Amino acid sequence: xxxxxxxxxxxxxxxxxxxxxxxxxxxxxxxxxxxxxxxxxxxxxxxxxxxxxxxxxxxxxxxxxxxxxxxxxxxxxxxxxxxxxxxxxxxxxxxxxxxxxxxxxxxxxxxxxxxxxxxxxxxxxxxxxxxxxxxxxxxxxxxxxxxxxxxxxxxxxxxxxxxxxxxxxxxxxxxxxxxxxxxxxxxxxxxxxxxxxxxxxxxxxxxxxxxxxxxxxxxxxxxxxxxxxxxxxxxxxxxxxxxxxxxx
Ligand code: 76R
Numbered sequence: 463x464x465x466x467x468x469x470x471x472x473x474x475x476x477x478x479x480x481x482x483x484x485x486x487x488x489x490x491x492x493x494x495x496x497x498x499x500x501x502x503x504x505x506x507x508x509x510x511x512x513x514x515x516x517x518x519x520x521x522x523x524x525x526x527x528x529x530x531x532x533x534x535x536x537x538x539x540x541x542x543x544x545x546x547x548x549x550x551x552x553x554x555x556x557x558x559x560x561x562x563x564x565x566x567x568x569x570x571x572x573x574x575x576x577x578x579x580x581x582x583x584x585x586x587x588x589x590x591x592x593x594x595x596x597x598x599x600x601x602x603x604x605x606x607x608x609x610x611x612x613x614x615x616x617x618x619x620x621x622x623x624x625x626x627x628x629x630x631x632x633x634x635x636x637x638x639x640x641x642x643x644x645x646x647x648x649x650x651x652x653x654x655x656x657x658x659x660x661x662x663x664x665x666x667x668x669x670x671x672x673x674x675x676x677x678x679x680x681x682x683x684x685x686x687x688x689x690x691x692x693x694x695x696x697x698x699x700x701x702x703x704x705x706x707x708x709x710x
Contacts, residue, residue, distance in 0.1 A: 464619065464620055464621060464622055464623065465622070467575060468573065468574040468577075469574070470571070470584070470593060471569045471570065471593065471650070472570035472592070472593025472594045472595075473519070473538055474538055474540060474544055474567075475535065475536065475544075475566075475568045475569060475570060475649045476544040476565065477533055477568075477605055478535075478536065478551075478562070479525065479530035479563045479565060480530060480532055480562055480563060481531045481560060482532075482708070483559050483560060486559050494555065495710070498555045498556035498558075499708065501554040501555055501556045502556045503701055505550075506522065506704070507701075517539065518537050518538040519537045519594075520536050520537070520597065521533075521534075521535040521597035521598070521664075522534055522535075522698075522699045522704070523535075523603040523696040523697060524696045524697045524699050524707055525694050525695070525696040526695055526697070527695075529563065529564065529692060530564060531560075531707075532704075533605070535603070535605075537594070566605070566651065566660050567651065567654045568651035568654055568655060568660045569651075569654070570592075570594070570649050571650035572589065572592060572593060575627045575631070576630065595647060597647070597664070599698060599700075600698065601697065602664065602667075602668040602697060602698065603663070603664055603694075603697075603698075604661075604663040604664075604668075604693065604694070604695045605662050605663075605694045606694065607651070607657030607659065607661070607690070607691040607692075608661055608691065609657050609658045609659075609688075609689040610683075610689075611686070611689055616686050629682050629683040629687075632681055633681055633683045636677055636678055636681055637674070637678075640673075643666075643667065643674075644663050644664070644665045644671065645663070645664045645665070646662070647661075647663075647664075
């Protein structure tokens with residue numbers, strides 16, 4: 463049996479994709495729309511406060527295309543909290559003008575491929591900060607799930623630790639070229655959702671998503687072993703931008 467990579471886990475993650483029921487929203491009277499927007503703002507404020515208290519982090523983005531209208535990406539200490547957030551949201555008037563279109567459950571994950579042997583990663587404040595990150599408020603988000611392939615001679619899980627480490631080193635070198643342009647959060651979802659990882663990228667220039675993902679496709683670990691799900695891409699939303707999006 464090959465040696466499993468050791469992983470460190472941080473906050474649990476919920477990507478909650480919703481679409482707006484535009485017909486119902488347009489037909490609602492002004493006072494009902496106002497009530498719904500007030501509730502939305504209450505949530506956005508609560509999530510901001512929680513982030514300031516370092517108890518979690520939330521990113522809110524619109525989604526371009528028909529897969530969804532917006533996404534709430536929540537990071538919290540426990541699965542219970544994530545459940546509470548979605549349930550509380552579902553009970554609002556605003557939620558009754560939306561319908562859920564996709565969700566993804568995972569946990570912020572770092573693996574030991576690049577770790578220094580013998581050192582305790584949890585003693586490293588940078589590692590701790592990456593496990594419980596404040597999500598960037600950059601202009602764009604890109605989310606997709608992925609697996610590492612298990613077929614015939616292309617079985618990631620049958621490779622030795624050394625082979626995998628070497629490939630992950632090359633992967634990391636490509637990634638590093640995008641430092642400052644793309645911020646990546648890898649969340650593990652084995653046992654939690656349909657794919658093995660969620661990849662969430664943030665950038666101010668959306669084109670950098672395409673450049674990075676394309677460049678990685680030529681790298682062995684993605685070229686031979688990467689299988690990908692649906693891509694979601696979108697634009698940053700704060701309270702004002704959300705109001706503008708929903709303005710009738
Ligand atoms: O954590 C680190 O920075 C060390 C190096 C590193 C690891 C271990 C790293 C760097 N990644 C790691 C693990 Mn990654 N990553 C992806 C994707 O579209 C594709 O082809 C793949 C999707 C992107 C875009 C990306 C970006 N990475 C992983 C894992 C877990 C694998 C496992 O455990 O088997 C996955 C699934 C994955 C996928 N990666 C980086 C990036 C970037 C930008 C970096 C550089 C980070 C930096 O140096 O700041």
